[in-house]
Amino acid sequence: MTIIDSIRGGLAPVHREGWRFVAIFAAITLLLYWFGLGFLAAIGLIATAWCAYFFRDPERVTPLGEMLVVSPADGRISAIETVVSPPELDLPRENHTRISVFMNVFDVHVNRSPIDARIAKLAYVPGVFLNAELDKASEDNERQALTLERDGGGRIGVVQIAGLVARRIVAFVREGDRLQAGQRFGLIRFGSRVDVYVPAGTAVLVSTGQRAIAGETVLADLAGGGSPRAARKS
Numbered sequence: 001m002t003i004i005d006s007i008r009g010g011l012a013p014v015h016r017e018g019w020r021f022v023a024i025f026a027a028i029t030l031l032l033y034w035f036g037l038g039f040l041a042a043i044g045l046i047a048t049a050w051c052a053y054f055f056r057d058p059e060r061v062t063p064l065g066e067m068l069v070v071s072p073a074d075g076r077i078s079a080i081e082t083v084v085s086p087p088e089l090d091l092p093r094e095n096h097t098r099i100s101v102f103m104n105v106f107d108v109h110v111n112r113s114p115i116d117a118r119i120a121k122l123a124y125v126p127g128v129f130l131n132a133e134l135d136k137a138s139e140d141n142e143r144q145a146l147t148l149e150r151d152g153g154g155r156i157g158v159v160q161i162a163g164l165v166a167r168r169i170v171a172f173v174r175e176g177d178r179l180q181a182g183q184r185f186g187l188i189r190f191g192s193r194v195d196v197y198v199p200a201g202t203a204v205l206v207s208t209g210q211r212a213i214a215g216e217t218v219l220a221d222l223a224g225g226g227s228p229r230a231a232r233k234s
Helices: 003-010 016-034 038-054
Strands: 068-070 075-084 095-103 110-112 117-125 143-149 155-161 169-171 184-188 192-199 202-204 218-225
Touching (some): 016 038, 095 218, 192 218
Antiparallel strands (some): 095 192
């Protein structure tokens, strides 16, 4: 394998939702160059490359396991908390474990299903655009909630939350659709957060501060119980 082949193998394709943004950035860059604004055109070229990088959609290898819950998003585990499930999710109004994954503008923003399931409910909730890392963003920010029902019974919730920069949540699915774990179901443009709600007492297999990879990192095991894993930086 040549160096060029290695580089090509490491480049992820741009998701179809991103091509028009890449085209807009590229067109502006060409106009700046056409009018002799070389410095601004160089900045435009960098912005175009960043836009293509932002909308990248790499392949993922999803671990198989009926009771495993994989991360729906790339990013940092920003919180693991016991909370009452939000009303937009068709879950019992009782304590659940909420695992929050915060995505910055350099993370992959294509979101993936955490389990094999049917979309029992898909609800869009308008709201504001607070910093997605704030706890109250779960209640106040614009968001889209998916209630996922497993074939063997039981439900979990996934909520895509818009943030300060993110102003658009895009869904690739509809209520009633069936998803496989790791299957793409939507994206959030330009940085935000995804919350996963699992039954209280579920075995959580990640720790706050850990990096997660959508479709690959196992967040929890519905078959087990216990406290979140302890961790230390090294």
